[in-house]
Amino acid sequence: MPELPEVETIRAQLAPRLTGRTITAVAVTDPLLVAPADVDEFCSALIGRAVRRVRRRGKYLLLEFDSGAVLALHLRMTGRVHWRAGPPSDGAERFLRAVFGFDDGSSVTFGDARRFGRAWMIPAGTGLREYWRGRVGDEPLEDGFTARRLAELMRGRRVAIKTALLNQALVAGLGNMYVDEALFAAHVHPLRPAGELSEREYRALQRGIRDRLRVAIAAGGASIDTYRDGLGERGQMQAQLRVHLHEGDPCPRCGTIIAKSVVGQRGTYWCPACQPDPTGAAVPVGSRRPRRVREGVSG
Numbered sequence: 509m510p511e512l513p514e515v516e517t518i519r520a521q522l523a524p525r526l527t528g529r530t531i532t533a534v535a536v537t538d539p540l541l542v543a544p545a546d547v548d549e550f551c552s553a554l555i556g557r558a559v560r561r562v563r564r565r566g567k568y569l570l571l572e573f574d575s576g577a578v579l580a581l582h583l584r585m586t587g588r589v590h591w592r593a594g595p596p597s598d599g600a601e602r603f604l605r606a607v608f609g610f611d612d613g614s615s616v617t618f619g620d621a622r623r624f625g626r627a628w629m630i631p632a633g634t635g636l637r638e639y640w641r642g643r644v645g646d647e648p649l650e651d652g653f654t655a656r657r658l659a660e661l662m663r664g665r666r667v668a669i670k671t672a673l674l675n676q677a678l679v680a681g682l683g684n685m686y687v688d689e690a691l692f693a694a695h696v697h698p699l700r701p702a703g704e705l706s707e708r709e710y711r712a713l714q715r716g717i718r719d720r721l722r723v724a725i726a727a728g729g730a731s732i733d734t735y736r737d738g739l740g741e742r743g744q745m746q747a748q749l750r751v752h753l754h755e756g757d758p759c760p761r762c763g764t765i766i767a768k769s770v771v772g773q774r775g776t777y778w779c780p781a782c783q784p785d786p787t788g789a790a791v792p793v794g795s796r797r798p799r800r801v802r803e804g805v806s807g
Contacts, residue, residue, distance in 0.1 A: 510583045510735050512648070512681025513724035514743065515567050518589050521738035523562040525591055525614065526571065530558045533609035541605045541618065541627050553629050554579065554608070565636075566644040566680030576632030581618065586734045587625030590617045621734060645678040648717050653679075655711040662710070665702040669713075671772040672702035682717070684774045685730060688752040690716040697783040698771045723748060751777040 510518075534551040536542055542550045557573040564570065569589065571579040581589065588601070592615050596607060601619040606627065608616045618627065630639060646653050646661065661678050662669070673679055673687045682690075691698050693716030696709055705713065729735060729743035732753070737743060746753075750760050754777060755768035764781035 509585045509683050510587070510729070511567060511683035511686050511724075512564075513686070513721055513727075513745065514729035514735055514737075515564050515569055515583065515681070516725050517729045517743065518738040519562055519564045519569055522569075522589070522591055522616070526559045526562055526610065526616070528558065529610040529612055529614070531555055531608055532611050533607075535607045536605070537607075538605040538620075538623065540623055541620075541625065545628060550627075550629065553577065565640055566647070566676055567683070568644070578630040578634075578636070580626075580628055580630055582626045584620070584622070584624035584626070586622040587618065587620040588734065588736055589738055590619065590736070590740050591615070591738050592617070642677060644676055644680045647680050648682065649721060653714065653718070655707070655714040658714045658717075659705070659707070659710040662702040662705065667702055668699045668771050669696060669702040669705065670698035670774070670776060673717075674772060674774070679717075681721075684776075685732075685749070685752045686717075686720050686724065688777050689720040689750060692716075692751045692777075692779060692783060693720060695782050697786055698769075698776050698778055700786050751779060753777065 531554045534554050536547045536551060539547050557575055557577070559571055560574050561572040562570070563572060567582065569581040569583070573579070581587070583589065590601065592600075594613055595609065595615050596604075596617050601617045603619045603621045604617060605620050605623070605625070606618040618625065630636070646657065662672055665672050670687055670691060673682050673690070674684070688698070690713060694709060694712035696705065696713055724730060724745040727743055727745040727748060728737055728741070730745035730749065731742035732746050735743060751766050754766045757766050758764065759766055759779040759782060762779065762781050764779050766777055767780050769776050769778070
């Protein structure tokens, strides 16, 4: 599923190409994309509107228009947003769900194999701060996301720290992959109770979250399955994943074999030595191998 770095990559690519452009045509080929809205009403609300700004909120891509209305796009698991200098050719987007045409001849397609992605209009005059409250929490790359703020968000929570970090109402944009990577960076086991980390651990986790997100944005996101950026290219972050999807490989820090378990119904990857089990279980005998740093992965 595209997470914050993937959506931010797409936003950064679309912003200079769409800002100031006017939508001249909209074709929705799958009504489920905009349900429960009426397709004709959805299209009419967009045609003739000029894009004022392209933004992101958590995992949501937002196009703000001169009317004050906002088009929200959520890629969910397999959604793909692709800008082209001209109209898409036949078959260019295999799982096409919508096409947006612009006054300079360019187009943006929304494709989605699993059909979980959604698009909807947020009406003009809607207070966006209030609109997102309770749905999307703190942005982890903003200045206000400090170690102290992270500790406040986790205070009193008995659920596993991984589960808490995946809660979009607490921290925006984090998903399975980058939570695994951030917990590894902070030496925190994914099953630790969220509200019981030490001050030092919250500092390390806050740094780990921000570092892994920034590295991923610089790499254009991770193309593990279907993700492509806004220009149709693969991201490169998959080469820099330290533990996620590396079950059975040696830890890049200590050489212990990376383990996989299930936390909150999510496949979870962690190092038994670097991220001590909160139950006190010892690292299994024979799980250590000579340290070998994987290509593209640094300490």
